[in-house]
Amino acid sequence: MGSVSSVVSVTPEVKPQTVSGGHLVAKALKAEGVDTIFTLCGGHIIDIYDGCVDEGIRIIDVRHEQVAAHAADGYARMTGKPGCAVVTAGPGTTNAVTGVANGFRAESPFLLIGGGGGITQHKMGSLQDLPHVDIMQPITKFASTVPDTARIADMVSMAFRECHNGAFGPSYLEIPRDILDAKVDVAKARVPQAGKYRFSTRSVGDPRDVEKLADLVVKSQRPCILLGTQVQTCRAYDAAKEFVRKLNVPAYTNGGGRGTLPPGDPHYYNRTRRYAFDKADLIIIVGTPFDFRMGYGRRLSANAIVVQIDMDYRTVGKNRDIDLGLTGDVGAILSAVTAATTGRADNGGKGRTGWMDELRKAEKAADQKLMPEFLSDNTPISPYRVAWELNEFLTEDTIYIGDGGDCVTMSAQAVAPRTPGHWMDPGPLGTLGVGTPFAMAAKLAHPKKEVLLYTGDGTFSMTGWDLQSAVRFNLPFITVVGNNSAMNQIRCGQIMHYGAERGEIGNRLGDVEYSKFCQMLGGYGEEVRDPKQLAPALQRAREAVKSGVPALLNVWIDIDVWAPGTKNQTMYK
Secondary structure, eight states, X not given: OOOOOOOXXXXXXOOOOXXXXXHHHHHHHXXXXXXXXXEOOOTTTHXXXXXXXXXXXXXXXXXXXXXXXXHHHHHHHHHSSOEEEEEOSTHHHHHHHHHXXXXXXXTOOEEEEEEEOOGGGTTSOOTTOOOHHHHHGXXXXXXXXXXXXXXXXXXXXXXXXXHTSSSOOOEEEEEEHHHHHOEEEGGGSOOOOTTSSOOOOOOOOOHHHHHHHHHXXXXXSSEEXXXXXXXXXXXXXXXXXXXXXXXXXXXXEOGGGTTSSOTTOTTBOOSOHHHHHHHOSEEEEESOOSSGGGGGGTTSOTTSEEEEEESOGGGTTSSSOOSEEEESOHHXXXXXXXXXXXXXXXXXXXXXXXXXXXXXXHHHHHHHHHHHHHTOOOSSBOHHHHHHHHHHHOOTTEEEEEESSHHHHHHHHHOOOXXXXXXXXXXXXXXXXXXXXXXHHHHHHOTTSEEEEEEEHHHHHHHGGXXXXXXXXXXXXXXXXXXXXXXXHHHHHHHHHHOTTTTTTTTBOOXXXXXXHHHHTTSEEEEXXXXXXXXXXXXXXXHHHHTXXXXXXXXEBOTTOOOHHHHHTGGGO
């Protein structure tokens, strides 16, 4: 009798597919549409780099974490998408605090991811251990520690949602190193899918308020509107232009709203805002809080009807009573109001010709008053002349960035961007040092556009070393340094308060030829001391950038010329 052998089939064990925390971060960033992170390396965060390489996310490494945060802020402003910066624990995170705080006041949506000591070393004194979340909570929309690797992607998406809750702003996530480096079963990690966890925030608020505002605009004889930074935030340029043109309303701009209307547009006004606020019967404030820039609301006539449109309910009516407030997407609201005026009497504001002519006459008078300064041939060069020449130099494709005290204030009196979204300044926190990181971000976002940075010498010194980062990543732009060898806005106040003998303590800087710094990096540098050489020097800088290298003009400006607000100390009132 023969024997029968039995064959037993064994199914091989299927091991679960695992993924590390850093790769979960990268997957969540990609789902959000983030294509670039700004970073300075550290041992707590390197697994995120590995994930970004796999997901095709560009890594821009800089020389200081403040620069990384500012660049993420600038990238968000330029692209309309959320930015992202990644920094290590401890001093890496504290170095980024200024950039986060600036983005918070400027309502810029970006995520800062910070490293942290391991959860298993909690309260043991691990390397670079600090209470990061406690530090970040007052200056973010959302701040949290990620408690578990499987939660990483979910919490990244949560942080981005909070960035866009009401008025925009930054969020912060601390990811402890052992959480970031650990691997989990892919099936246990929720990775939100693009387009399926964050939706439209384009609310128009209460339709009855839209109707009320439509009535007010139609009946007004002397209306005016201020278009602020939220016009940029909401990409509401077309809605704003349709509103002012169809309803014949004179428009003023500030912050990111600059450039909404091009110079020469019959509805664009620049120098008569105070005059209009004094004389108007209807004042509409869009996307600008009643903060120090608005005299906390006191600069608006007590006799005017005041309407405020803002993304954040908490801002509406803050510091000053108003007659009507609308909360929501400022572009959606403006479009809804424009549509609501259709068919109403004189919805085009034809009876306002006299008001528009009155403002235009006042504009011309203000222009004539400033022209001697703008065209001054004095040496050292008047900073007003610099501002004038920069404006003459702009093209339709020039993105203008102002960084500093009087550099921003004076250039705002002369520089009129030709295109919406082509102006950046620090915003209401008044942070110095945003210029170089903003310029890098702008060039990354719009590589075919010209980027022009105007910065004070003290300001440039703070983050200017990252011009080398711009060289490494082939991001050529033009830098113009207004050099008076001083922190001059503060110097003015000290002289006024304490006299000339004590007015220059703690604010005078050395005479530095910054052109040599750019030359050292392989770029084009030039010293400019003659106002008649400003225009040709700018053209030479433009040609250098076209050849693929950065350019820096070190312009020696008059130390004893200040902006009116600086002389009057209005920023402190």
